[in-house]
Amino acid sequence: MTFYLVRRVAIGIFLLLLMSAIFFTLTRVTPGAPVSVGENPRIHEEQVNRRLHSMGLTDPNGKPYSLPESYVRYLGALVQGNLGDSYQYNEPVRTLLMQRLPNSILLLGAALLVALVIGIPLGIYASTHQYSKADMTTSIVSYVGVSIPSFVLGIYLLLIFAVFLKQTPLHWGFPLFGMHTGGVDDPLDLLIHMVLPVTALAILQIAIFSRFMRASMLEVLHQDYIRTARAKGLAVERVNYKHALRNAILPIITLVAIAIPQIVNGAIITEGIFSWPGTGQLAFQAVVDRDYPVILGVVMLVAAGTVFFNLIADVLYAVADPRIRY
Amino acid sequence: MAQVPPLPFGPAAGGLPGVPDQLSVETTVDQERAIAQPGVKSDELAGAPELGFWRLAVIRFFHHRVATGALLILGVIVLAAVVVPVITGGLYSIQDYRHPYKAPFQNWQHILGTDDLGRDELARLLRGARVSLMVGILAVVGYLLIGGGLGALAGYYGGWLDNALMRFTDIIISMPFLLVVIAVTAATGGVRLSTVIIVIAATGWFEIGRLMRAQFLVLREQEFVQAARALGASNTRIILRHILPNALAPIIVSATLGVSGIILLEAALGFLGYSIPPPEPSWGNMLSDFEQYLLSDHTYLVIFPATALVITALAINLVGDGIRDALDPRQR
Numbered sequence: 001m002t003f004y005l006v007r008r009v010a011i012g013i014f015l016l017l018l019m020s021a022i023f024f025t026l027t028r029v030t031p032g033a034p035v036s037v038g039e040n041p042r043i044h045e046e047q048v049n050r051r052l053h054s055m056g057l058t059d060p061n062g063k064p065y066s067l068p069e070s071y072v073r074y075l076g077a078l079v080q081g082n083l084g085d086s087y088q089y090n091e092p093v094r095t096l097l098m099q100r101l102p103n104s105i106l107l108l109g110a111a112l113l114v115a116l117v118i119g120i121p122l123g124i125y126a127s128t129h130q131y132s133k134a135d136m137t138t139s140i141v142s143y144v145g146v147s148i149p150s151f152v153l154g155i156y157l158l159l160i161f162a163v164f165l166k167q168t169p170l171h172w173g174f175p176l177f178g179m180h181t182g183g184v185d186d187p188l189d190l191l192i193h194m195v196l197p198v199t200a201l202a203i204l205q206i207a208i209f210s211r212f213m214r215a216s217m218l219e220v221l222h223q224d225y226i227r228t229a230r231a232k233g234l235a236v237e238r239v240n241y242k243h244a245l246r247n248a249i250l251p252i253i254t255l256v257a258i259a260i261p262q263i264v265n266g267a268i269i270t271e272g273i274f275s276w277p278g279t280g281q282l283a284f285q286a287v288v289d290r291d292y293p294v295i296l297g298v299v300m301l302v303a304a305g306t307v308f309f310n311l312i313a314d315v316l317y318a319v320a321d322p323r324i325r326y
Numbered sequence: 327m328a329q330v331p332p333l334p335f336g337p338a339a340g341g342l343p344g345v346p347d348q349l350s351v352e353t354t355v356d357q358e359r360a361i362a363q364p365g366v367k368s369d370e371l372a373g374a375p376e377l378g379f380w381r382l383a384v385i386r387f388f389h390h391r392v393a394t395g396a397l398l399i400l401g402v403i404v405l406a407a408v409v410v411p412v413i414t415g416g417l418y419s420i421q422d423y424r425h426p427y428k429a430p431f432q433n434w435q436h437i438l439g440t441d442d443l444g445r446d447e448l449a450r451l452l453r454g455a456r457v458s459l460m461v462g463i464l465a466v467v468g469y470l471l472i473g474g475g476l477g478a479l480a481g482y483y484g485g486w487l488d489n490a491l492m493r494f495t496d497i498i499i500s501m502p503f504l505l506v507v508i509a510v511t512a513a514t515g516g517v518r519l520s521t522v523i524i525v526i527a528a529t530g531w532f533e534i535g536r537l538m539r540a541q542f543l544v545l546r547e548q549e550f551v552q553a554a555r556a557l558g559a560s561n562t563r564i565i566l567r568h569i570l571p572n573a574l575a576p577i578i579v580s581a582t583l584g585v586s587g588i589i590l591l592e593a594a595l596g597f598l599g600y601s602i603p604p605p606e607p608s609w610g611n612m613l614s615d616f617e618q619y620l621l622s623d624h625t626y627l628v629i630f631p632a633t634a635l636v637i638t639a640l641a642i643n644l645v646g647d648g649i650r651d652a653l654d655p656r657q658r
Contacts, residue, residue, distance in 0.1 A: 015496065023509060026509045026510060026512075026513040027509065027512075027513070029513050143640065143643060143644070143647075144636075144640065146643065147586065147636060147639040147640040147643050148636050148639070149590040149593065149594060149635075149639075151593075151594060151597055151613075152593070152613070152632045152635055152636060155613065155616050155620075155628055155632055156632060158616075158620060159620060159625055159628060159629070162620075163620050163623075163625060164625075261503075265503055265504050265505075268504055268505065269504075269594060269597065269598070273616075283505065284598070287505075287508050287598055287600070288598065288599065290512065292512075295505060295508070295509060298505065299505050299506075299509070302505075
């Protein structure tokens with residue numbers, strides 16, 4: 001187990017290094033000097049050089065660093081937790097990420113929780129009532145859920161709940177954009193602002209979780225030990241929810257780890273649409289502004305998170321299922 | 327002929343003359359035909375072509391009502407996207423500043439209304455459909471060429487190629503795909519449709535690659551491959567003529583579902599301004615001004631492209647699922 005852990009961590013670090021190299025190269029070969037974005041065209045050359053130097057792109061003599069050289073410098077800074085400075089905000093990327101991260105964790109965590117709480121029971125119910133109307137409905141809902149990208153879903157939700165509902169005589173609806181007071185000063189206000197973005201993010205995962213749970217349950221329900229348990233005269237509920245569920249729910253651990261990069265992917269646009277001040281919106285804005293240090297920072301953060309959660313998922317899986325040995 | 331003949335599964339064992347035994351469990355094709363059509367002698371049908379795997383799959387597909395309906399809808403969309411822009415020509419980009427924001431379903435000249443610059447919304451939607459479908463199909467062809475080729479080689483030969491493929495997949499899976507595509511698009515010179523297609527194909531092929539590899543891993547150990555090798559077939563011949571046709575079924579399903587995934591991805595890119603640039607419309611960039619339309623009450627400019635996107639993706643997914651059921655009836 002220890003050897004396995006060490007190996008996994010080593011592979012994870014290698015993956016992160018490789019990704020940072022790829023993305024660093026990509027952002028450096030991108031055409032267009034960073035200074036030219038939103039800058040006074042009559043700016044003096046000396047000032048341009050000074051700014052380029054302060055961005056860490058040139059050495060004190062004004063000579064640009066070569067690609068490997070600047071990558072090594074970037075890595076050296078990365079080890080110290082320095083992700084470089086944003087072109088757009090004139091602030092360290094780390095500060096920006098730290099400001100936005102709690103909001104994102106709140107939103108994504110809520111979406112994941114909602115998806116689990118709704119998706120898993122839905123899948124279990126569909127599997128124990130196979131081919132029933134409820135099962136068919138679940139399939140249809142999961143079909144539609146998979147076919148609607150989260151940004152279109154977000155726009156639909158805004159349209160229905162923030163625009164149409166407000167035009168009804170009730171004059172009631174959800175707010176068009178996210179997080180007015182910010183933070184947790186007003187939990188109720190925060191909750192109301194969370195409803196639409198959480199729904200937009202959760203529906204795809206509900207579709208995936210319920211589909212997976214149904215398939216997993218059906219597979220277990222057809223195994224011999226379930227028949228034995230039923231033959232012994234145990235109640236259907238007891239067999240379904242005690243014997244079968246325990247084994248069927250295990251793979252969900254891995255699925256959750258896979259779901260995290262998917263939710264982050266959806267969050268980039270969803271947070272942008274709902275003006276939710278999270279890391280996704282930061283990335284959304286950075287993409288529009290072509291603010292590459294920020295894009296690079298978000299990619300590295302997400303990659304590190306994914307590698308970490310995959311590791312946790314595998315370890316948890318081994319703990320939960322004694323048949324698995326590493 | 328009152329009753330529908332049962333689907334003839336299983337091989338035809340040559341014409342068995344005489345009255346078929348109605349009680350026997352295993353009837354041959356000829357016997358079933360004889361039961362279904364009592365007036366016709368089985369000898370006359372013996373020359374009829376035996377139904378192959380693919381023919382049967384097509385029959386099974388059209389017995390699936392939802393999938394057939396989805397295919398019909400998809401056919402209408404594709405036909406409209408291919409034919410109508412040819413007739414209307416440059417209508418999608420003709421601006422009419424006297425008539426911006428014309429409401430839909432009001433007159434025949436602009437059935438779906440006009441957008442903020444007075445351009446015909448229907449013409450733009452159909453032009454956008456062309457973009458979406460073209461990106462979807464071309465990128466999937468890229469998936470099949472890169473992923474199918476590398477997957478087949480990795481599965482067949484194993485070794486370093488296999489290892490490299492698996493490690494690459496690990497990397498791709500742990501990345502936020504949208505940001506990857508954006509970074510690569512930006513780095514390779516930005517917003518041209520050809521770049522978008524190439525980038526999507528170059529970064530998204532790994533799923534089909536993995537699938538192909540798994541198929542080849544299983545199939546290369548099968549007896550018919552050993553038999554072919556014993557007969558002196560070359561590796562190329564074994565891969566192309568013996569293994570590939572048997573490996574195709576799940577690849578076709580995955581490729582079909584891949585088209586809808588790519589269309590949604592292209593829309594997301596267009597929405598962010600990283601796909602085809604204006605004035606060329608795509609469903610994604612038609613949605614990028616959604617805030618303006620929502621706040622100014624011109625909601626139809628949001629509803630039409632969004633709905634077009636969802637209907638197309640849903641239709642493709644349903645067709646893909648129908649194909650899955652048709653190719654592998656056990657999975658239902």
